Structures are given as structure tokens and as C-alpha cells.
Amino acid sequence: MKLEGSCHCGRVRFSVESAEPWPYQRCYCSICRKTGGSEFMINLGGDAASLVVEGREHTKEYRAVLQEPRGSVTSRHHRVFCGTCGSQLWAYHEDWPELVHPVASAIDTPLPRPPAHVHMMVGSAAPWVTPNVAPEDEVYEDYPQRSLAEWHARHGYRES
Numbered sequence: 061m062k063l064e065g066s067c068h069c070g071r072v073r074f075s076v077e078s079a080e081p082w083p084y085q086r087c088y089c090s091i092c093r094k095t096g097g098s099e100f101m102i103n104l105g106g107d108a109a110s111l112v113v114e115g116r117e118h119t120k121e122y123r124a125v126l127q128e129p130r131g132s133v134t135s136r137h138h139r140v141f142c143g144t145c146g147s148q149l150w151a152y153h154e155d156w157p158e159l160v161h162p163v164a165s166a167i168d169t170p171l172p173r174p175p176a177h178v179h180m181m182v183g184s185a186a187p188w189v190t191p192n193v194a195p196e197d198e199v200y201e202d203y204p205q206r207s208l209a210e211w212h213a214r215h216g217y218r219e220s
Contacts, residue, residue: 063106065166067142067149072115074149076162080105080208082217083164084174088185091124095139096148099189100179102164103151104171105208111150111160118143175215178204 061081066073083102092101113119120143124135136154141147150162164171176196183201185191193199206214 061169063104063162063167063169063171065149065162065168067118067145067147067166069142069145069147071118071144072113072142072147072149074111074113074162076106076108076112076150076160077110078104078106078162080212080217081171082174082212082215083171084176084211084215085178085180085204085208086191087180088189088191089181090184090186091135092181093184093186095122095141096163096165098165099186100191101148103161103208104164104167105212106150106160106162108152108158108160115142119149172217178211180204 061078062075063078063081064075081104083104086100086102088100093099120141122139122141123137126133126135137151139151140149142149147166148163149166150160152160179191179193179197179199180203182191182199198204
């Protein structure tokens with residue numbers, strides 16, 4: 061499915077091909093929460109080779125500094141924002157260069173409604189957040205075991 065997205069001010073527009081367009085995975089970690097300005101963040105899956113960006117000169121990247129037992133390290137996960145309005149647009153990880161993860165809230169294309177949700181990193185949720193979990197949803201204190209592609213295949217997603 062071709063996804064088209066943009067930032068709030070319109071300086072950055074992008075498109076990407078996605079085999080994982082269901083906005084099902086809600087991440088409650090502090091990085092997603094704070095950079096997205098919400099109680100959780102939803103990322104989609106996309107083919108990095110298909111990413112087309114208009115206005116790339118207006119983008120900025122952020123890499124979180126992580127506190128680990130061995131000391132501080134800079135994350136290999138890059139979050140891309142519009143440098144003018146601050147909208148988070150997509151993310152990518154150095155270990156998986158073939159993938160890009162558009163932020164669902166930046167997508168302008170109508171997205172299919174997922175049959176269920178996965179609530180991940182709920183152990184990091186803000187104390188004021190109560191995840192809205194339906195009976196068919198999965199909940200993880202940390203990361204789920206299945207990838208975006210595996211979850212979509214398990215739930216029968218097929219492009220129309």
C-alpha cells in the first residue's frame with residue numbers, strides 16, 4: 061500500500077510503500093511519548109528504498125541518549141522531524157537499513173482499521189496513563205516477540 065504523509069506546516073511531504081500499514085502497535089516508552097507529545101506512539105512499517113521525500117532540507121533527526129549499565133550510549137534509532145513545526149514523520153534504525161517506520165499520525169492516506177492492538181512498553185507508561193485494552197489486544201511490559209511483518213501476516217493482512 062502506498063502511504064503518503066506530511067508534517068503539520070506542509071514543508072515536508074513523503075511517500076513510502078508499506079506491507080505493514082495497520083496502525084496497531086502502541087508504544088508507551090518515554091522516548092516515543094515525549095517525542096510524539098502523546099501517551100503513546102504508533103509506527104508503521106515501510107520499504108526504505110521506496111521512501112520519497114519533498115522538503116528533506118526542512119527535516120531534523122534526533123537520536124536519544126540511553127542510560128545503560130555500561131554508561132550512556134546514543135541510540136541507533138533515528139527519529140525524523142520537520143525542523144519548522146516539529147512534527148515527527150518517520151524513524152529508522154541503523155541495524156535494519158531496509159526498513160523505515162512512518163509515524164501513523166503523519167500519514168494522510170486513509171489507513172485500514174486494525175483488528176486488534178498491541179500495547180508495548182507499558183512498564184514505561186506515564187503514571188497518568190491507563191491503556192485502553194480491548195479483550196483481543198496483547199499487552200507487553202517490554203517489547204513484543206513478533207515483528208510488524210509477522211503480526212500483519214498472523215492477522216491476515218493482504219493488500220487489495
